[in-house]
Amino acid sequence: MPQAEPGLLILGGTTEGYALAAALVGAAGLRVVSSLAGRTANPRLPAGACRIGGFGGPEGLAAYLRESRIAAVVDATHPFASQMGWNAAAACAATGTSLLRLERPAWQPGPGDHWHVVADWTEAAEIVGRIARHALLALGRQEIGAFAPLDHVRFLIRMVDPPDPMPRFAQAELLLARGPFTEDAEYALLRDRRIDTIVCKNSGGSATDGKLAAARRLGIPVVMRRRPARPDTPHAATVAEAVAWVRGALGSIAA
Ligand SMILES: NC(=O)c1ccc[n+]([C@@H]2O[C@H](COP(=O)([O-])OP(=O)(O)OC[C@H]3O[C@@H](n4cnc5c(N)ncnc54)[C@H](OP(=O)(O)O)[C@@H]3O)[C@@H](O)[C@H]2O)c1
Known part of the structure; x- marks a missing residue:
């Protein structure tokens, strides 16, 4: 199938990943593909295209980015998914693909917490x-x-x-x-x-x-x-921030 439009890959499986896909599917000039690891039986499917299963490490992900003409990746995996963010950083560096980390803020202890x-x-x-x-x-x-x-x-x-x-x-x-x-x-x-x-x-x-x-x-x-360490990448705390980043990264998307 011809893939003229730039592709956005959302590494998902999280509330934020589903919300980002729903917010961007249908945006003019953008192809949105979500990826799920395939851990859960009968997963909820995101809006738009979806692929399921591992890529085969950073090399497999880099090959996928090239083959599928992905121009930007949003790593919206769970804060405790400890590996995928590192794979995404390596694959995006190897292929020159823009990468954003979308991660909800961590909980903070307040007065009265033990x-x-x-x-x-x-x-x-x-x-x-x-x-x-x-x-x-x-x-x-x-x-x-x-x-x-x-x-x-x-x-x-x-x-x-x-x-x-x-x-x-x-x-x-x-x-x-x-x-x-x-x-x-x-x-x-x-x-x-x-x-x-x-x-x-x-x-x-x-x-x-x-x-x-x-x-x-x-x-x-x-x-x-506490959360595991993450690579140092651009970061969004909300879906709205991530949408703005995608619009900037893929300038061809209609505002
Ligand atoms: N860990 C949690 O507490 C938690 C909670 C809720 C949801 N989740 C979701 O469940 C998935 C797996 O969690 P995990 O802790 O096993 O992650 P992980 O340790 O970061 O990833 C392990 C391997 O699973 C594959 N993978 C992970 N996320 C993927 C995705 N979105 N699409 C395709 N392959 C993916 C990759 O395999 P390859 O190397 O073969 O590409 C990765 O190397 C994540 O996507 C995460 O968002 C995790």
Whole structure:
């Protein structure tokens, strides 16, 4: 198929990635392609074209950028997707493609918060083993293994898809749920289940910050994993900023 229009590749799988695709699909003179890693069964599909699955490292991504005549890339992957941003930076440098990082701001602790900020799940498990009797793990399915050896702690494990296989926990209950979660619902969950510690990662955004406000109200500590390091690239904090960057980067798009 001829691909006369400049292509924009959105590395997605996030709320921001979907919103950016929806905002730009249909813009005159622009071809929008979103890419999903393919981790989730039955993923929600973005507006416009979509491809699913890894590219095969930075070299594979560089080859894709050339073949598909991609002029700009927006890395809108999740703040805890630790590899894709580095691959995008390398591939864009190798092909002379413009690159923007779209990332929602991290949550910041405020008055009344009791956060233990950790670098990885091993450090988190060490703290949970010391302070928790009934912990909420608000994590992804590949992130709970470090907590399984803590036989003396009960866990309420909340995630979107069940882990396969489920690590062997002495005391654990699985709660399958997809956000957004309101502060009041989170408050009721923490209070009714007598949760005394929350474990989560600093995803940012408003869809899942209700648990932090609820923890503040209840005086519950939060073991918060900090975000992984990212390459130094131009950055947008909002979809609107990213739209403006795309319009500037691909000057042929109608304003
Ligand atoms: N990690 C999280 O907490 C989290 C939460 C919500 C959503 N997500 C989404 O899930 C995806 C995978 O997360 P991850 O933590 O495994 O990422 P990652 O560690 O950064 O990426 C690992 C590998 O997955 C492939 N990949 C990642 N994102 C891709 C995309 N948008 N399109 C095509 N291939 C992609 C790449 O494979 P190749 O090297 O073969 O190209 C990459 O090297 C990300 O797109 C992210 O936005 C992640």
